[in-house]
Amino acid sequence: MDLLKSLFVSASGLKAQNGRMRIIAENIANSDSTGRTPDQDPYRRKIPTFQNYFDKEIGGDVVELGKVVEDRSPFELKYEPGHPAADANGYVRQPNVNTLIETVDMREAQRSYEANLNVVEATRRMVQRTIDILRG
Structure with missing residues (x-):
């Protein structure tokens, strides 16, 4: 059933965005x-890939x-x-993390997660309507 396929695809998106x-x-x-x-490096920013x-x-x-790669930008x-x-x-070397960039990335990940969740919810409603029609 194609509706189930869309659930699996959306679930993979949810899992990937959760990791991000x-x-x-x-x-x-x-x-x-x-x-x-x-002589010890500070924390180095990590970048998720898909x-x-x-x-x-x-x-x-x-x-x-x-793979999760390290950001090689300078400290x-x-x-x-x-x-x-x-x-x-x-002088102390500071992490190469810019919290503004991280906040924007988090917002983008959140929106992508919500979009995948909307697909799951819409698919669930369609499956439920199909079941209701078959019962009726």
Whole structure:
């Protein structure tokens, strides 16, 4: 039944966006996590990727969370001479996490999650109407 296929596809989207939101939450939570010593790197932002594959069982493409890659952009320096991670000049390397970008990414993930959820709900209603018609 094609309606069930749409449920599987939407469910894969829900799962992928849930994983994306988890990674974004980790980035936000660690946006102030510096190294403990001058030679230790601070937290490095993670970037979720997605990949699609053909699911033979349902006969369609589905999405899944792909590799999580590290953002290789440079760390910012902040002058904090008393910090344990400060270098000889008093600078501490800060995580390469921009909370504004993470917030926008979270909003986009939320909207995609909601869109997939709407498909699930619409499909459920259609299945229920079909069952009601067959009973009646």
